[in-house]
Amino acid sequence: PDNEQGWKWSEQLQSWLQPDGSYVRFHTADGELRLTAEETERAEKERLAAINERLMRKLRELNIDPDSL
16 A cells, blocks of 8 residues: 555565655655665764764863874
């Protein structure tokens, strides 16, 4: 069966299938996008970069030069 967005449900994959140009995107039963391996890796790199930036900022607030460590 289709949902309101026109996605098709796959029992075998337990996922909604969304046409996206020449690709098919997968969504959980709740409609959450399942990320590709590349998207997951990029999100993790962005998360780590944000943590790194917060740590560097905190060190500078404590008058510690992070470049000297």
